[in-house]
Amino acid sequence: MKLVLSSYGGRGDIEPAVVVGRELLRRGHDVRMVVPPNLVGFAEAAGLSAVAYGLDSQDILELQWKYFTCYGRTPWKLKELNRMATETAQFAEECWATMTRTLASEAAGADLLLTGLIFEQPAANVAEAYDIPLVTLHYFPYRVHGQLLPLLPAPLSRVAMKVNEWTAWRGTRKGEDVQRRELGLSDGTSPAPRRIAERRSLEIQAYDELVFPGLAAEWAKWGGQRPFVGALAMASPTDADEQVAAWIDEGTPPIFFGFGSVPIGSPAETIAMIDAACAQLGERAIVGAGGTDYGKVPHSDRVKIVGQVNYATIFPTCRAVVHHGGSGTLAACLRAGVPQLVLWTLPDQPFFAAQLKRLKVGAGRRFSTTTEKSLVKDLHRILAPEYAARARAIAPQMTKRSDSVVAAADQVEAFARLSCRS
Numbered sequence: 001m002k003l004v005l006s007s008y009g010g011r012g013d014i015e016p017a018v019v020v021g022r023e024l025l026r027r028g029h030d031v032r033m034v035v036p037p038n039l040v041g042f043a044e045a046a047g048l049s050a051v052a053y054g055l056d057s058q059d060i061l062e063l064q065w066k067y068f069t070c071y072g073r074t075p076w077k078l079k080e081l082n083r084m085a086t087e088t089a090q091f092a093e094e095c096w097a098t099m100t101r102t103l104a105s106e107a108a109g110a111d112l113l114l115t116g117l118i119f120e121q122p123a124a125n126v127a128e129a130y131d132i133p134l135v136t137l138h139y140f141p142y143r144v145h146g147q148l149l150p151l152l153p154a155p156l157s158r159v160a161m162k163v164n165e166w167t168a169w170r171g172t173r174k175g176e177d178v179q180r181r182e183l184g185l186s187d188g189t190s191p192a193p194r195r196i197a198e199r200r201s202l203e204i205q206a207y208d209e210l211v212f213p214g215l216a217a218e219w220a221k222w223g224g225q226r227p228f229v230g231a232l233a234m235a236s237p238t239d240a241d242e243q244v245a246a247w248i249d250e251g252t253p254p255i256f257f258g259f260g261s262v263p264i265g266s267p268a269e270t271i272a273m274i275d276a277a278c279a280q281l282g283e284r285a286i287v288g289a290g291g292t293d294y295g296k297v298p299h300s301d302r303v304k305i306v307g308q309v310n311y312a313t314i315f316p317t318c319r320a321v322v323h324h325g326g327s328g329t330l331a332a333c334l335r336a337g338v339p340q341l342v343l344w345t346l347p348d349q350p351f352f353a354a355q356l357k358r359l360k361v362g363a364g365r366r367f368s369t370t371t372e373k374s375l376v377k378d379l380h381r382i383l384a385p386e387y388a389a390r391a392r393a394i395a396p397q398m399t400k401r402s403d404s405v406v407a408a409a410d411q412v413e414a415f416a417r418l419s420c421r422s
Contacts, residue, residue: 017137068346088351116137132419254285254304347399
């Protein structure tokens with residue numbers, strides 16, 4: 001079968017689709033990845049054929065970081081916030097238009113179109129125009145539900161999510177309708193998530209139900225339309241793994257710090273804060289570079305800066321992990337059985353932090369308001385023996401990475417074949 005898998009965002013947003021694509025390719029399907037231009041190389045390195053769509057995703061990640069950092073530190077700067085919000089909207093509109101044209105070309109004659117969570121609307125419209133089955137791959141429970149925050153009443157959670165869904169649609173409706181007309185479709189009459197569900201699309205939940213308990217029961221009315229498969233990760237060895245493992249063996253288990261593709265502002269200040277906090281606590285630290293350049297940043301012997309490492313092998317040898325709150329990193333920590341601290345920036349990340357607090361395996365704080373004092377306090381909290389014990393107890397309850405990959409590919413194959421017969 002010809003399968004087109006599209007996904008937008010940073011590496012962590014793209015990786016679930018790449019993992020599924022690689023497994024489907026292994027099974028003999030014709031797989032084409034459609035990803036941001038800055039991540040074509042990443043998809044190709046995984047052995048997949050890839051085409052660029054949209055604009056460079058690193059640009060929007062940097063813009064979002066600036067916006068939410070400003071919002072967290074100086075929310076009264078309305079003029080600056082409005083300017084950045086306008087820039088974000090302009091970027092999204094231009095990106096969305098180019099995505100639609102690229103997907104319309106690549107999906108012609110396809111048996112199935114899969115889309116990631118970010119910018120799923122262009123894929124939904126193209127699939128509707130070609131009348132081909134659509135699969136959405138979600139690493140966050142994006143559809144309306146009542147389990148968003150542990151302390152938020154379920155009815156209020158549903159109302160808040162529904163309002164957000166309609167508000168987002170109203171803000172983009174005009175531009176989307178232009179693209180729908182270019183595809184030969186009539187104007188949309190409801191938000192994309194509702195249209196996707198009404199077409200009986202397959203909406204794979206690429207995270208464990210353990211993180212958001214109660215979702216399966218709440219979404220049971222959709223039958224098998226929203227299956228849970230667990231987090232999807234590559235867990236591939238890297239060139240740095242052996243060196244990092246040797247450094248870990250030289251002393252006490254370290255704390256791993258990594259903030260994904262999202263830039264962190266001042267690398268020097270961040271490393272100085274980590275170094276000082278670890279000095280107070282008597283700990284060592286590994287800092288994963290991710291989307292930040294630490295090349296010219298001074299640091300002590302207790303802090304080791306590395307590039308990409310294999311989380312599946314490195315995390316189990318660490319005392320704890322401090323990260324940005326991405327779903328993939330969070331799942332890797334839960335599978336490794338280590339406590340975690342989320343220093344979040346983007347709006348979906350504090351929701352994961354709240355679930356860690358509920359599970360009693362971690363804590364969270366806004367990155368832009370984190371100080372040396374608060375970091376010491378938070379690390380001291382999660383390094384307590386009860387957090388480590390709870391993390392170790394939860395690890396066996398997580399879906400194994402290999403099982404998640406197989407389950408996701410099985411779901412895609414079965415859905416494509418069922419759609420072809422119907």
